[in-house]
Amino acid sequence: MRHEVRILVFLTHVTHILCYDWSSLNLVESHVPYVFANNLELTSQCKADEACPYRDILSNETVCWGFEKNCDAEKRFGGKSPTVDCDDVSKDRYWHQADFGYLRDQLNELDETKVCDSPNESSLHCTKFGSMCRARKCYLDLRDVNDGQSVVREGGIGGFCKLDANMRSKVTEVKRSLSTWGEQLQHYTQLNFNPWSNTSKYCDVIVDKPMLFVQLDFGGNMYHHFCDFFNIYLTQMANNSWFGTDVQIVRWDLSYRYGEVFRESWDAFTNRDHVSLREYMGKRVCIADAMFSFLPRTILGLFYNTPVEVNCRGSSLFKAFSEHFLHRMGITSHPPTSLPNQPNKIRVTLLERGSNPRYKIYRRILNVDELGNAIRKIPGLEVNVVEYDWRKMSFKDQLSMTHNSDIMIGMHGAGLTHFLFLPPWAVAFELYNCGDIRCYRDLPRLRGVRYITWEDDSKLEAFDQNEHPHYGNQPKFWNYKFDVPEFVRLVLKARSWVLEHDRFSHLRHDEL
Numbered sequence: 172m173r174h175e176v177r178i179l180v181f182l183t184h185v186t187h188i189l190c191y192d193w194s195s196l197n198l199v200e201s202h203v204p205y206v207f208a209n210n211l212e213l214t215s216q217c218k219a220d221e222a223c224p225y226r227d228i229l230s231n232e233t234v235c236w237g238f239e240k241n242c243d244a245e246k247r248f249g250g251k252s253p254t255v256d257c258d259d260v261s262k263d264r265y266w267h268q269a270d271f272g273y274l275r276d277q278l279n280e281l282d283e284t285k286v287c288d289s290p291n292e293s294s295l296h297c298t299k300f301g302s303m304c305r306a307r308k309c310y311l312d313l314r315d316v317n318d319g320q321s322v323v324r325e326g327g328i329g330g331f332c333k334l335d336a337n338m339r340s341k342v343t344e345v346k347r348s349l350s351t352w353g354e355q356l357q358h359y360t361q362l363n364f365n366p367w368s369n370t371s372k373y374c375d376v377i378v379d380k381p382m383l384f385v386q387l388d389f390g391g392n393m394y395h396h397f398c399d400f401f402n403i404y405l406t407q408m409a410n411n412s413w414f415g416t417d418v419q420i421v422r423w424d425l426s427y428r429y430g431e432v433f434r435e436s437w438d439a440f441t442n443r444d445h446v447s448l449r450e451y452m453g454k455r456v457c458i459a460d461a462m463f464s465f466l467p468r469t470i471l472g473l474f475y476n477t478p479v480e481v482n483c484r485g486s487s488l489f490k491a492f493s494e495h496f497l498h499r500m501g502i503t504s505h506p507p508t509s510l511p512n513q514p515n516k517i518r519v520t521l522l523e524r525g526s527n528p529r530y531k532i533y534r535r536i537l538n539v540d541e542l543g544n545a546i547r548k549i550p551g552l553e554v555n556v557v558e559y560d561w562r563k564m565s566f567k568d569q570l571s572m573t574h575n576s577d578i579m580i581g582m583h584g585a586g587l588t589h590f591l592f593l594p595p596w597a598v599a600f601e602l603y604n605c606g607d608i609r610c611y612r613d614l615p616r617l618r619g620v621r622y623i624t625w626e627d628d629s630k631l632e633a634f635d636q637n638e639h640p641h642y643g644n645q646p647k648f649w650n651y652k653f654d655v656p657e658f659v660r661l662v663l664k665a666r667s668w669v670l671e672h673d674r675f676s677h678l679r680h681d682e683l
């Protein structure tokens with residue numbers, strides 16, 4: 172009799188295992204072992220389930236992204252030395268500035284900084300300066316909140332846990348929107364009742380799905396908005412590298428809507444629309460598991476103004492982000508990246524800037540046709556002159572074009588954020604940086620691709636200076652013509668770098 176019962180229990184267990192929808196993981200294949208290594212329950216489910224497509228990938232060898240405790244350098248994603256071009260001391264510094272070492276440092280802080288903590292009940296842990304937090308069994312009381320009133324007040328947010336008021340002051344000391352959660356969490360309160368003891372009494376809404384709070388930067392600009400997306404990815408990475416999309420993203424404000432032009436990008440992170448706190452106005456909300464995302468303007472944060480060792484190139488964290496994002500967007504390489512699929516041309520994409528008649532566009536390349544025609548004469552190059560305008564070309568089509576470019580050329584501007592999605596052998600060519608040197612030099616180099624820009628200012632000509640009513644004296648608000656032979660010389664240099672990659676070994680003879 173007892174025996175029978177055991178078998179029954181076992182079978183129920185198996186049925187449960189078989190139900191897991193493995194396709195919902197939707198991961199880059201090479202990332203799978205790293206995600207599983209951080210989610211051991213999932214690993215054992217997979218090993219026990221014949222239908223799990225990842226069984227062959229899960230070797231016995233333990234791997235790790237790099238942020239995990241006890242993660243040996245040899246086992247890291249991207250290997251021991253993802254960075255190139257720099258010495259060992261700089262490499263190590265770079266790893267802490269812009270690679271998984273950065274996340275490791277942040278997670279160490281999160282472990283130590285317990286604002287409120289009661290095992291099995293509520294908790295709030297944050298990084299030292301509140302750039303990211305994690306809350307369990309979090310209680311939001313938005314009953315008295317209306318348009319005129321602040322969400323942030325005593326009792327507005329809290330948990331049934333032991334509060335460390337000193338720690339709370341320390342963590343929330345810096346109150347700067349888009350940089351810290353100090354403003355929002357300064358009044359986190361120790362509740363004298365446990366909402367989970369009787370949710371029908373204490374909660375109007377129970378959220379048992381994971382919730383991710385964000386403060387978003389400007390959604391109309393690719394550079395700024397991708398700083399949001401990168402930091403959301405970083406937050407998911409921080410949470411056991413769990414990239415499930417069954418997550419509710421909540422903007423911490425009361426706005427009706429958020430204006431943005433890269434809407435499709437959210438598909439990489441969530442299968443729901445993001446909402447603001449307005450969604451819960453007038454209610455008491457009990458949230459089982461919440462993260463307060465890394466923010467786009469975190470001081471010494473990642474992506475926006477990240478200070479980096481200038482001689483190093485290639486962060487495996489940025490590589491992981493780029494691969495993950497492209498995968499979730501369904502963007503692929505043509506031909507596939509694996510050998511022996513070798514392309515017969517080097518593809519050059521030259522970005523033209525705005526012909527939108529509604530407003531005057533600056534940083535235009537006035538002789539773009541001349542430049543395009545000149546490099547079309549170089550044997551083995553396929554040249555496309557395009558305008559990345561969402562009105563004419565969907566964002567996914569733009570991404571696909573970028574990812575299938577070997578050399579991408581464009582003027583300083585947010586569109587160059589596309590450099591993050593170039594293939595690893597590509598060259599990013601910022602035609603002219605208008606004196607703003609770092610922005611689009613650092614981004615592609617973080618991703619690991621090579622970068623060049625205009626070298627000789629005497630070989631370009633500025634037009635329409637002092638035309639802009641406010642910023643007429645700034646080079647970013649002028650238009651330009653470029654010297655053709657000098658342009659060809661730089662493109663040939665970029666081409667020679669691309670040819671160094673194995674994918675193009677068969678084209679090298681043309682070089683001579």
Ligand SMILES: *[C@@H]1O[C@H](CO)[C@@H](O)[C@H](O)[C@H]1NC(C)=O
Nearest residue numbers: 226227228229230231232233
């Ligand atoms: C894992 O280890 C087991 C036992 O040590 C061995 O039989 C198996 O072949 C290993 N699998 C892989 C993928 O290395």
Ligand SMILES: *[C@@H]1O[C@H](CO)[C@@H](O)[C@H](O)[C@H]1NC(C)=O
Nearest residue numbers: 288289290291292293332333
């Ligand atoms: C938390 O829950 C676990 C498992 O239910 C239990 O063993 C443990 O004693 C609890 N801890 C506290 C502090 O209540």
Ligand SMILES: *[C@@H]1O[C@H](CO)[C@@H](O)[C@H](O)[C@H]1NC(C)=O
Nearest residue numbers: 367368369370371372373374
């Ligand atoms: C929970 O609260 C409701 C409403 O106040 C009450 O009717 C019910 O008895 C409570 N349940 C428990 C288990 O305390």
Ligand SMILES: *[C@@H]1O[C@H](CO)[C@@H](O)[C@H](O)[C@H]1NC(C)=O
Nearest residue numbers: 381382410411413460461462
């Ligand atoms: C964090 O990761 C776990 C899996 O490791 C997942 O179950 C949970 O929902 C995630 N939490 C958030 C807030 O994303």
